[in-house]
Amino acid sequence: MTDSIELFTIGVVERDTGIARDTLRVWERRYGFPRPQRNDRGERVYPEQQVRRLQRVRRLLDQGLRPGKVLSLNEQALCELETGLLNESTANNHTVDEIMQSLQSSDAEEIINLLKRSYDKQGMQGFIHDTVTPLLKAVGDSWAGGQLQIYQEHFLSQQLMRFLNAEIEKLQKTSAKPAVLLATLPGEDHTLGLLMLSALLSAQGLSVINLGSSVPMDQLAKAADNFNVDIVALTFSGAYQYKSIRSHIIELRQVLIEDIDIWVGGEGVKNLRKLPVGVSKFKSMGSLPV
Amino acid sequence: MTDSIELFTIGVVERDTGIARDTLRVWERRYGFPRPQRNDRGERVYPEQQVRRLQRVRRLLDQGLRPGKVLSLNEQALCELETGLLNESTANNHTVDEIMQSLQSSDAEEIINLLKRSYDKQGMQGFIHDTVTPLLKAVGDSWAGGQLQIYQEHFLSQQLMRFLNAEIEKLQKTSAKPAVLLATLPGEDHTLGLLMLSALLSAQGLSVINLGSSVPMDQLAKAADNFNVDIVALTFSGAYQYKSIRSHIIELRQVLIEDIDIWVGGEGVKNLRKLPVGVSKFKSMGSLPV
DNA sequence: TAATTCTTTTTGTCTAGGACAAAATACGTT
DNA sequence: AACGTATTTTGTCCTAGACAAAAAGAATTA
Numbered sequence: 001m002t003d004s005i006e007l008f009t010i011g012v013v014e015r016d017t018g019i020a021r022d023t024l025r026v027w028e029r030r031y032g033f034p035r036p037q038r039n040d041r042g043e044r045v046y047p048e049q050q051v052r053r054l055q056r057v058r059r060l061l062d063q064g065l066r067p068g069k070v071l072s073l074n075e076q077a078l079c080e081l082e083t084g085l086l087n088e089s090t091a092n093n094h095t096v097d098e099i100m101q102s103l104q105s106s107d108a109e110e111i112i113n114l115l116k117r118s119y120d121k122q123g124m125q126g127f128i129h130d131t132v133t134p135l136l137k138a139v140g141d142s143w144a145g146g147q148l149q150i151y152q153e154h155f156l157s158q159q160l161m162r163f164l165n166a167e168i169e170k171l172q173k174t175s176a177k178p179a180v181l182l183a184t185l186p187g188e189d190h191t192l193g194l195l196m197l198s199a200l201l202s203a204q205g206l207s208v209i210n211l212g213s214s215v216p217m218d219q220l221a222k223a224a225d226n227f228n229v230d231i232v233a234l235t236f237s238g239a240y241q242y243k244s245i246r247s248h249i250i251e252l253r254q255v256l257i258e259d260i261d262i263w264v265g266g267e268g269v270k271n272l273r274k275l276p277v278g279v280s281k282f283k284s285m286g287s288l289p290v
Numbered sequence: 291m292t293d294s295i296e297l298f299t300i301g302v303v304e305r306d307t308g309i310a311r312d313t314l315r316v317w318e319r320r321y322g323f324p325r326p327q328r329n330d331r332g333e334r335v336y337p338e339q340q341v342r343r344l345q346r347v348r349r350l351l352d353q354g355l356r357p358g359k360v361l362s363l364n365e366q367a368l369c370e371l372e373t374g375l376l377n378e379s380t381a382n383n384h385t386v387d388e389i390m391q392s393l394q395s396s397d398a399e400e401i402i403n404l405l406k407r408s409y410d411k412q413g414m415q416g417f418i419h420d421t422v423t424p425l426l427k428a429v430g431d432s433w434a435g436g437q438l439q440i441y442q443e444h445f446l447s448q449q450l451m452r453f454l455n456a457e458i459e460k461l462q463k464t465s466a467k468p469a470v471l472l473a474t475l476p477g478e479d480h481t482l483g484l485l486m487l488s489a490l491l492s493a494q495g496l497s498v499i500n501l502g503s504s505v506p507m508d509q510l511a512k513a514a515d516n517f518n519v520d521i522v523a524l525t526f527s528g529a530y531q532y533k534s535i536r537s538h539i540i541e542l543r544q545v546l547i548e549d550i551d552i553w554v555g556g557e558g559v560k561n562l563r564k565l566p567v568g569v570s571k572f573k574s575m576g577s578l579p580v
Numbered sequence: 581t582a583a584t585t586c587t588t589t590t591t592g593t594c595t596a597g598g599a600c601a602a603a604a605t606a607c608g609t610t
Numbered sequence: 611a612a613c614g615t616a617t618t619t620t621g622t623c624c625t626a627g628a629c630a631a632a633a634a635g636a637a638t639t640a
Contacts, residue, residue, distance in 0.1 A: 299593085316597095333595075334595090536603095
């Protein structure tokens with residue numbers, strides 16, 4: 001085998017980390033990291049280790065930390081920061097532990113079985129609240145701790161999405177009322193959260209129209225109008241800045257007909273108090289303002 | 291209302307056309323198109339019309355034409371070139387027409403019914419090949435022609451995803467062989483294509499592990515190893531940087547064990563000719579190299 | 581305590597035109 | 611027709627500065 005370390009060009013790193021070229025270069029200039037080698041042409045080439053670290057950095061940034069804080073850290077400080085963000089709320093949950101174990105051993109079948117069993121036992125509300133939510137949290141922590149590969153996270157997401165979609169399909173009632181329009185605004189990619197909500201609402205007999213992620217506001221308004229819904233529900237992940245969330249909500253309230261209620265939820269709106277009239281907040285997936 | 295034309299920054303154009311910034315700039319320098327305006331900061335801003343044309347240009351490049359030929363053309367010559375290459379494949383398809391109509395009138399129920407009926411009649415292969423694929427094409431054309439709202443496209447995507455996921459869930463067989471790993475590389479978001487493929491393969495009795503979109507290559511290799519699959523299948527949409535697809539495939543071939551076959555498909559690889567040993571291409575969703 | 585306003589700092593995106601290798605084409609030979 | 615070589619085409623990467631949008635901090639109001 002070769003003992004040369006694998007090296008990646010800036011284009012590859014851009015794709016694999018989701019960080020733009022220009023940003024990679026300016027980070028190097030400002031914070032001293034990443035510090036790629038150069039090939040014979042004088043072009044940046046990034047060793048694998050730095051790419052990995054960039055992926056970890058990105059994870060932290062997605063959680064709301066700022067580049068200035070994260071990028072100038074050494075390895076040890078970065079680790080501490082990561083573990084510091086681990087939520088200790090790992091309330092013992094047997095099912096979650098089992099699923100995590102199956103995930104570690106790449107046992108696809110077992111994961112599916114465990115999910116099904118858990119759902120059959122708990123019903124939709126319990127399943128989402130007591131299994132899926134803590135499971136996702138456990139996955140996030142595990143990833144930050146380096147015990148989980150990205151592909152394992154992807155795999156689990158896909159399994160969950162398929163499972164939820166399949167159940168929604170079964171639950172779907174025609175022309176039930178009230179009708180809910182579900183979406184996230186541009187910049188927000190968390191499809192899984194939407195699906196969870198969609199499943200919950202469907203289970204409660206509501207008619208759900210899920211538009212998926214990254215729907216521009218004008219489109220949202222048009223859709224609400226044309227589908228003739230009673231409620232528009234949005235989710236905001238923690239990465240969203242609360243100030244812009246507020247203004248977005250206000251804007252949406254102005255665009256929509258008064259008759260239509262607005263529901264907002266997700267980590268991003270947790271600390272939001274005063275809301276415009278006609279806007280409700282659901283704190284957890286369990287407590288919907290139905 | 292404002293009568294000002296909508297203007298897009300180079301970053302947005304990059305996203306919407308799949309053409310890299312640097313490429314957009316160098317085209318401007320070399321061929322004189324695109325020729326964006328400048329804002330007060332001196333930055334390029336592209337009028338909507340030029341973005342549309344860039345998308346058309348991309349289609350032509352994807353069909354094998356070269357930038358030097360296409361970019362220096364005037365509007366009329368471009369049109370002639372396009373009509374010369376027009377696929378006459380707009381075979382009348384009643385189901386597709388019906389669905390498009392329901393989409394226009396925002397009739398959610400009817401869409402679902404039509405999909406189900408079509409699937410029951412045709413089976414998975416026929417459904418994907420004769421309904422979904424032409425439907426997506428129709429949606430694309432309709433969108434390009436400005437007759438369809440973004441939200442309508444989103445809505446249809448969600449319906450299709452749910453439907454396919456539900457069917458896959460039913461079809462799923464445990465420990466069937468051979469096993470296929472499914473994913474797209476980073477930068478490629480077209481989840482729906484993956485789902486279609488996943489459904490087809492499942493219907494043919496294969497065991498499918500779908501990792502979803504944007505999986506870094508190293509993760510793909512690890513996953514293939516840990517899940518012990520026989521085949522890795524990737525899809526590339528037309529929006530993918532066509533130049534880089536080949537090098538990606540070659541890279542993947544080097545990373546994977548020889549025993550594992552590689553399948554590639556999607557609009558992006560349509561015009562790819564020479565492929566490395568151990569790499570197969572499936573042209574349409576119907577013609578899988580099983 | 582929570583929302584609003586103002587100021588300062590941080591951060592990502594954009595610019596220029598040159599350079600160069602990889603891919604595609606054209607040409608010449610067996 | 612198949613292959614090797616020369617030429618053209620084409621995409622990606624470079625530098626270092628600029629600047630607005632976003633976020634944080636400070637001060638004020640309800």
